[in-house]
Amino acid sequence: MMRILRSLPRTHKLLLLPVATMVTVLGAHKILTAVEDARHDRADQDTVLVPLDADAKPGVPSLALDRAPVTEAIQLASRARDATREPVPVSQLSASEIVDVSALAGQDEADAARAPRLDEGARHLAVVIGTVASGMLAGNERLVADATSYEDISEDELALFDDGPIALEEEIDADEPYVPEWRAYTVASGDTFAIMAQEHLGMGYSEVMALLEAMPESELLTQWRVGDHFEYQLDEQGELLALRLMKNAREGYLVERGDDGVEVADIERAGEATQRLYAGTVSGSFARSAQATGLTSAEVAELSHVLEKKLDFRRDTRRGDRFQVLVESDLIDGEHLDPRVLAVSYAGARMDLTLVRNAEDNRFYTPDGESLDPAFDRYPFAGHYRMSSPFNPRRHHPVTGRISPHKGTDFAMPSGTPVNAPADGRVERVGNHPAAGRYIVVRHDNGYKTRYLHLSRPLVSRGDRVTRGERIALSGNTGRSTGPHLHYEVLVNNRQVDAMKVELPESQGLSGEALAAFQRQAEPMLAALESGETGTVVARTEAEADAPDDES
Structure with missing residues (x-):
């Protein structure tokens, strides 16, 4: 034992037996307390956790001061804490706690004063957890006498707790307004x-x-x-x-x-306007070649309607002709809606054509402002001829006497009088009917149709492209007719209207400020067609697969 004592630091020698006694007395408890002279309020209490033995029993030890074993243990713990601050004279240690201190007799008081103190870890091992508040000090009358409160609590504040403690989070939730969610x-x-x-x-x-x-x-x-x-x-x-x-x-x-x-x-819902550029090569029919670029059926139909005003797909298109189409649509949730053709260029063996949509009137023009919808003449002939029967939905039939609507305008004229196309278009039908005689139907570029009945001789064939003022037939007296005349009809949306009163398009060419505004608007579209790039999304493909030639 003496060898062990000599090998230990001085302070450890002084504390060996007091600490061992404290652990022996209190080691069976889960939580222990020691008082750092709490009666004099001189220091904060430090708290440590002490490992328990396997057979330790739960509970907090009773610290009543009238129980000798616990009181003695507290005193020992207090003295152990004091030893961490300054050496404890040997004379103050009880004889029962010392085995042999002869080795210490040679130390003078100066050496004892310079004895090293415990490090922080050793000090905490000697200090058992602080006081259990007022419970363990219940016997101290001075502390009870000094107890007081410095909070001034009003009646209004007390009323807040009539129903018990306030749960802050619940109170905040209750005050928040209800917000419905989709x-x-x-x-x-x-x-x-x-x-x-x-x-x-x-x-x-x-x-x-x-x-x-x-x-x-x-x-x-x-x-x-x-x-x-x-x-x-x-x-x-x-x-x-x-x-x-x-x-x-x-x-x-x-x-x-x-x-x-x-x-x-x-x-x-309003979508984001997005532009897409398609490029292709004619291989087979124009419609199939356009669809091969990725254009939808609706976009191909609009493109064909725009180009057919100037381009005869059956006669003017050739394999290898190239085209580009700029399409704008509204992008909503990744879906392209309401596609609109903005501009198109066609470079072919028989025709080069570039068209741009004008936002002001939604019509297409060439870059120079020339319209695809030329003027529409009121009369389909030159000269002046008498109107023998006007447009009359309640006309009496000249033979039967019954009400028989007359949905055209008749002009009395000698057989063989030239009949001219009132506007550009394509011949849609040429035929012979028992009542109408020889007749022609022309579909014009502005969407109108015209019909010519009782002809003596058609001068065009189905599918021919005709221009304004071109001779297309000779008047006659064929079919069910009372004399030589021309029966002329104008149809809007496939419904006959009065050709002498219907509003007809005039020359739509742009000029002046309107032309300048259109050209400023067309500039980025023409640049996109030329460069093959748009400001947003570019979809560029080529139609290379061969397909049999057929009509669009």
Whole structure:
């Protein structure tokens, strides 16, 4: 033992037995406390955790001061803590706690004063956790006498706690206003709106029927398909606030529920205008070649309608001709909607053509401002001829005497009088009819049609391209007719109108400020056609596959 004592630092020698005694007395408890002279309020209490033995029992030791073993242990712990601050004279150690201190007799008081102190870890091992607050000090009358409170609590503050402690998070949640969220519902097999509305939207059967009656297109709710979806909002009671139904990416309906029932409003979403550029080579029919570039059927149809005003696809197109098309559409949720042809260029063996849409009137012009819709003449002939029978929906038939609508205008003229095309177009039909005699139908570039009946001789064939003022037939007296004349009809949207009163397009060429504005607008479109690049999305492909020649 003496060898062990000599090998230890001086302070450890002084503390060996007191610490061992403290651990022996208190080691069976989970949490122990020692007082750093708490009666005099001179220091904060330090807390450590002491490992327990396997057979340790739970609970906090009783620290009543009238129990000798615990009191003795506290005193020993206090003295151990003092030893961490300054050496404890040997004379103050009880004889029962020292085995042999003869080795220490030779130390003078100066050496003892310079004895090293415990490091922080050793000090904490000697200090057992601080006081258990007022419970262990209940016997100290001076502390009880000194106890006081410095908080001035009003009646209003006390009233706040009449129902118990306040849970702050719950109080904040209660004060926040309810904000409904949009939820999505996806239609599953067997779903019906009537049942779904009662189970998920808090609606009664009568309310469901009223909603279906208020909907402009009730089939959106009654003719469900698996996978369809819609969005809805509920109030705090779980009842319907609003319902959002989309027919497509752009259009839909918003249903809002109020005290007076439901209100339905239209929804129309605006997309982002996006340009795409397509390039291709004619190989076979123009329509198939255009579709091979990636253009949709609707875009190909619009492109063909634009070009056919100047280009005869059957006669003017050749294999190897090249074309470029600039298309604009509205991009909504990744889908291109409402495509519009902005510009087109065609470089062919028989014709070179460049056209640009004018935003002011939605018509196409050449870069020089020349219109595709030339002027339309009122009369399909030169000279002056008497009108023998005007347009009259309630005309009496000259033979039967019954009301027989006359949907054209008759001009009395000698057989063989030249008949001219009033505007550019293409011959759509040439035929012979028992009542109409020999006749011609021409479809013009502005969308109008004209018909010529009772002719003596057609001068064009089906599919021919005709220009304004070109001779197309000779008048006659064929079919069911009372004399030589020309029966002339103008059709708008395939409906006969009075050719002498209908509004006809005049020369649409641009000039002055209108031409300058158009050319400024056309500049970036022409640059895109020339460079093959747009400011947004470029879709450029070539139609290389061979296809048999046929009509578009």
